[in-house]
Structure formats: structure tokens, C-alpha cells
Amino acid sequence: MRGKNDILADIRRNKPGFAAPAPHVPYYDDDYPRDTDGLVERFVTTLEKMGGVWCAPTADETLEDTMRRVFAQREIEATALVSNVPEITGNRRLRAGDAARPLHDVDVAVLRARFGVAETGSVCFTERELIVNAIGYLAQHLIVLLDPRTIVTNLHRAYQRDDYQNARYTVFHTGPSATADIEGVLVRGAQGVRSLTIIPAHGSA
């Protein structure tokens, strides 16, 4: 059995006889809109291509109203509703360290995203927003609150943020779970959530 020292010794002996420098990576975002509305537009276009839904509250709606409207439109029965955000009242509450398995029957989970990425239509969560990581995948549907002011231009910018610094787990969700493994037919809801709806709402994670 070859262990750590053997493997490292083999690498030292075999690696190419030159030391290539690390290149400088630009941000490549000069062409992106600088204003929130422009970034939102870009974000929504990609999100929808990836199967996600953007649902802005109307002038007289509360966030709760908007969420209920999504449920009605998509025929979602939110019998078991987990809310990890103060703006929405759920009927199941998560605590850090809870076991994942009891979440198997959750219909809807409501989460706040840390930020969004215009290039890809992605939203970012860490274990602080998920509380129990598995909720992002065991729930049948996700409702995500995103502050439009947190949308960054592209992935180069996304990886410069410090959200990851102390996070055990950081994940980009881009639309719902999907597969095209059977004859290339695109099916939403392969193993994870069947739908992902983003409601723009000021606030912070």
C-alpha cells in the first residue's frame, strides 16, 4: 500500500521539469448592466431558461400573498411548510443539528438566498440559510426570497464574495432539479425539488 509520502514523492519525481506561473484571471464583466434593474433582467432571462420561476409581488400583495399565488398557479399543496425566513410563517420549524430524515414529507421550504448571479440565474445558500442542508433537496418545492440588490454580474464576482469563508457548505441552486437521462427528454424534479420560485424581497440573509 502506497501512502501519502509515497504518492507525494512520486509526484515530486515525476512532475514536469518546469514551474508554470498562475495566470491572472480578469472579471470579464465590463459589459454587464451596472444598475439593479438591468442585472435583474439578465438574471431572470437565464433563470427561466434553467427552469426556475421569477414571481414579483404586485403592489398590494404581502410576501405571503405572493407565495399563495404561486401555490395556486402551480397547484402546489403546501400541507407541510418549512419556513426559514421571518417574513413567512410556516408550520414546521428547523433547528441546526436536526436530523434530515424527518424532512421527507416536506412539501415546500422557504429560504432566503445570500446573493444571486446574473450570468447563470443562480442563487447561493450556505448552511446558515438552509439550517438543515438536506431541506434544499428533500422538499418537493422551494420558494426563495432574493434581494435584487445582492445580484452580482457573473461567476468570477460570485467567487470573490466572502460568504464561503466560514461556511461548511455553500451551494448554487439554478432552477429546480433536472435530468435528461432518458432519451434526452428534459424532466424537472429528478431527485431534488420539482420547482424553484424566486420572489424578489429586500432583506438580508
Added chain:
Amino acid sequence: MSAPDPIKSRNSPKAAREAAPRPDKAGPGERQNHRKAARQFLDSPEHAKSHDTRVWAMRQRRDTAAETIDEWEALRDLASQIKTHALTHLDDYLEQFADNAAANGVHVHWAGDAADHNRIVHEIFKDHGVKKVIKSKSMLMEECGFRHYMEGVGIDIVETDLGERIQQLDAEDPSHVVVPSVHKMRSDVAEVFSKTIGSDPDNDDAYYLTEQQRQHTRPLILDADAGMTGANFAVAETGGFVVCTNEGNADLSANVPDLHVASIGIEKIVPKRSDMGVFIRLLSRSALGSPITQYTSHFRSPKPGGEMHIVLVDNGRSKRLGQERFWSSLKCIRCGACMNTCPVFRRSGGLSYGATYTGPLGLILDPSIDAYRYSNLPFASTLNGSCTNVCPVKINIHEQIFEWRKVLAEDDQIPWTKRKTLAAAGEVLANPKSYRTAVKSAHSALKYLPGWAIYNKLNAWGQVRDFPDVPAEGTFHDWYKKNRMPADAATQGDH
């Protein structure tokens, strides 16, 4: 429980279904006969056509995605340079990664080869009394024969990627690094699922079959003692690793059970988190044409109350690092773009390679694993260079394929018919005059010879391809002589 989307029945009539092709795979100690296996795949024309169409569609989506990014070519250069930098400092970055991961509370193990990997993971499972495991797709674990090993020691492994699960239930290898069951038609999946998970054998609608698998797998996910993932990237700076999936199955595997074991090839190291911007922008666009996978997950520390293990696996990689002509193949990020663009892969199907890695990528990786067994594979290429042109980390794939042919010839690993044909071709090609004579007679032959002379058994490609018509202008040399070459130079090079 919410109602799933209404299922539209689109199943095809049973009579129209073509049986799934089963290309031969070499037994232990044997040489894979790619030509014969490709023939067996092509004997199922519906499957061959479906495969070609689907794989080519991925290539087209890749092109469309690449065209929307002005800096696409610059990104490919950067990705290649970051990998060169990482691989020429691999010892330092690996140590940095392992130290940081340990500081994050992760148990780090080192495996010299596949057997070490399987034994180490088995030990971890024994320590925790693990009997049931869910896992996401990992080419490294395929390479290690991991599932087979675990079956032998009575540990139940359930694949959670749909395509990989189909292949597991059918007891067949994956045929493509990104879409493992791309060679199957939905009627094949209906048959596999009806025999294994009890779906309706007469319903081969993709929505129905996907939902059946979801319903069948969910209880297994909830019941598992441990979860396994691979990794697309391991970041030295943070000690974390990145996993990309579209189904969210890696996140279920890692987050539902308390124990998470990740198997990571030592070449997956990138120096910094900011490098991920380059690779994530390239990966899914190159693979499927989407801007990013639905899930891009960064694992750094175990969840509260959980336990995380990383197994760093060499299995021939440190040796390949020392091969001047082949070390850059370690840059590969397993996007599958080279497979999707390859005319040979598209026509012959992944199973015909009889190997973990198929397509152009397989041609340059498999012989380094077993030169005899895979000695035919570097010949399953037209050397058209398309693979190199689409590779997001700019590996000179077609040149390495050609270099492997030379290595195999030096090592006397080339089968007899190929050796004789190539020796004759070599003599002709070395002499301009006999080359021109041969080309002219070959052109005449194309016009007048019956099919059996062209489509003979020695010419593997003639068997599945039509030769183009002879151009009316004759050979390129004829045209050049007439239109471009000064009269006094016309015979130069013929002597």
C-alpha cells in the same frame, strides 16, 4: 404530499421497439475489439441513429453556449494555464489541500491505487457499521471497480444519478462520462425498470419513467447509512471540494446520511477558490450547453453531528505526470465535449470501447491503465482534431491519440492486421510517386470495384461508412498541378 405534474403518456407502441444492442466487452486478460463491438452496436440501426442524434445535439448546444461568451477562447486558455500551474506544483497544492481539509475537521486518506481506495472506504464503512450506501456519479469510483468490490463484501450501493441508476439496474457499464445511459432508448429503460423496480413495461414515457425512479429511490436515500460523492474540483486554498450535478443527487447523498465519503483523484486540485469562476463557466457549457449545472455544491466541513472523509486517489496519475507526451491529459475536467463531437464515438456508442473512459478521452486514458487490453482504442479515431478544438482545458487530444499509436507500435501492442496494413501504408506514404499512383488507382477502384473489395474485413471503417464520390477534378494533386503549380516545378518532389 403535493401532486406531481400530470404525466402525459407518450409511450411508443411495443411492436416498434428495437432490442437493446449488447456490444461485446473483453474478458479478463483479453484485448477489447472495438471494431467488432462497434459493428454490434450498429446492427441496431434505431439505437445507432438515436445515439448519434442525441450526442450531436449536445455538441450543438455546446457551440451555441460558447458563442454567447466573448471571452470563451480566453477562458479555455486560462483553464489550461491554471491546470498547468496546478500540475507543475501538484505536490505542494495537494499537501495544502490535505492540511486545510484536516483543519476543517475532515478525515483525509491517501490511496495509491484502486485496491487501496476500495479497502480504505470499506474500513470506514466497517468502523461505522455501514450496510447501505447512496452515491452520486463518480468516474473515479468506476475506475476503481468500487461497486463491484462492495457487492463482494455485502455492502449495498445505490446509484442516485438517473442515468447511472439505469446502468446499475441493467448490470451494464456507463457509456458516457456525463450521460451514462445515452446509448439506451426509452423502450430499453422501460424494460429495465419493469424488471427491477416494477414499472409498467408498456409505458416508456420519459416523465413516467423518471417519476418511477424518483419514487423508488427516495426511500433508499432516506434509509442509507452513508453517502458517497466524487468531486469535480478540490480547492487547495480552502481544503474544500466542488461537486456539480443537475439532479441534486450529490447533495442528497452528502446531506441526508450523517457520514459522507468523497473519493477525489489527485489531479482535481486547483489552487484557489477564484479559479472556480473559470472552470464552472466552462464545465456545463462544454458538457450540455447550459450556463451552469442546476447544482454547484462546495463542501468544506462536515455538517453538525456528521462526519466527512476524503480519499485522495493516485491510481496511476503520479506516473502519468512523468510521461512527457501524456501528462497534460491530467487536465481533463470530464465534460465529455470530446466524445460528443467525435464521429467515431457518435457512430459506435460508448459500450464499444469496453472501458471506463470512452470516446477520445478514453483513447488517451485507457491505454495508460492497461496497454494490452486497450491497444485497439487509439485507432478508433479519424484524427480530425475536433476533440482538441472543443476541449475546455485545451488538451491536444488528437495528437496524444497519434502518440499512443506510436507507443503501442514500439511496445509491439498492435494487432497483426493493423500492423500489416500500416506497414504497407507507411511504405506508400514515404514515397511521393508510389503515393500518387496508389491514390489514382484507389480513385479508379472507387469507381469500378464492387462493394466487397472496399468494404472488406480488413477495413473496419469501410464497414460503417460510405466513401465519398470521386471528385470530377481528380485528386487534389491533379488540381494543384493544373491551377497553382508553376510548370517547371510540377515534377518536384516526385524523385
